[in-house]
Ligand SMILES: Nc1nc2c(c(=O)[nH]1)N[C@H]1C(S)=C(S)[C@@H](COP(=O)(O)OP(=O)(O)OC[C@H]3O[C@@H](n4cnc5c(N)ncnc54)[C@H](O)[C@@H]3O)O[C@H]1N2
């Protein structure tokens with residue numbers, strides 16, 4: 452059996468970014484930039500006032516050149532959004548100006564209205580005022596030629612003000628990968644209000660996949676529960692392949708049981724099995740295949756925690772690469788208690804990261820690690836990674852953590 456790292460490498464070697472498309476900003480949230488965004492303009496586009504007040508030339512208020520109190524005739528009033536270019540400020544005068552309005556040529560400072568007095572059309576100052584105050588220079592925020600956002604960056608609300616300020620309404624983006632999800636298992640019941648017959652259980656992994664997949668960077672097109680027979684699996688596969696899903700994910704039927712048909716069905720349809728089983732716990736029977744048309748298939752093991760682990764540890768990095776993003780870095784946290792595990796394989800433990808009194812990340816391994824036990828997932832916000840070869844990890848050591856969903860940092 453191959454190691455976790457080798458298994459991940461096999462998967463990542465198959466992942467290349469999906470073709471990009473041009474899309475409107477409002478539709479581009481959560482998609483990934485396919486190119487650097489370079490400013491072609493300056494922002495702000497013109498020098499403008501940061502305050503409601505009066506634009507003036509500070510030198511006109513200097514003590515040696517001005518009587519006390521200082522009186523400046525108000526020569527113009529400049530609102531934000533004015534159609535007219537402000538007139539040159541005549542020496543010895545001031546211009547009434549609003550926040551965001553263009554600063555007139557000849558002025559070098561804006562004094563806030565609350566620091567002034569006014570007598571009809573005369574501005575009265577008790578003291579000289581400094582130059583270069585409250586003027587936002589043209590291009591102070593962004594300059595032409597400046598890279599403002601990078602290829603591979605996920606478009607979040609944080610980018611929106613910048614992209615709007617540049618007047619960029621459309622972008623080349625890599626669309627979010629699309630997935631189809633097939634739950635195998637004759638014992639599964641989808642209707643959560645239906646009573647269970649003996650040996651039935653509710654399908655928990657299908658709804659789990661549907662709820663977490665968007666946070667892992669993909670959209671679920673549809674999902675179906677297909678029982679334990681090849682016929683309904685084949686029919687679901689045909690439906691999936693007729694659509695434009697980028698990846699098909701199944702759960703269950705990848706181990707060695709009598710009804711574990713996924714591998715055989717894939718082989719019968721001409722798929723190449725690239726990976727089946729890895730030295731990981733949970734999730735050991737993980738399967739990854741390339742379908743005849745070049746699309747990819749993940750067979751996640753059926754135990755619900757194994758499904759969750761396979762999705763986060765193997766599928767999520769693949770989806771991330773399909774959308775043109777860089778691999779996520781692992782997070783390190785200090786382990787709170789010594790925990791033993793098996794050195795034969797890499798363990799992914801249900802864990803919780805908290806913040807210590809001195810602000811450090813501390814990791815706790817939760818009790819109830821068996822792969823059928825979903826209740827501990829309620830307290831879980833991370834997978835704690837114990838690499839193959841590790842006998843135990845002592846309290847106080849740093850451990851690798853894979854947060855439950857990727858952190859946008
Ligand atoms: N003889 C062996 N038996 C098993 C081995 C092994 O190496 N030798 N490996 C075990 C491991 S590890 C895992 S993980 C499971 C994976 O098996 P399958 O992928 O074939 O999954 P199933 O048998 O279909 O289901 C396993 C388990 O999970 C429950 N299940 C399945 N789907 C769902 C769902 N959508 N929601 C909730 N629960 C689900 C199912 O009822 C089973 O209890 O194999 C071990 N066996």
Ligand code: MOO
Nearest residue numbers: 733734735757822
């Ligand atoms: O490896 Mo299985 O995925 O432990 O339950």
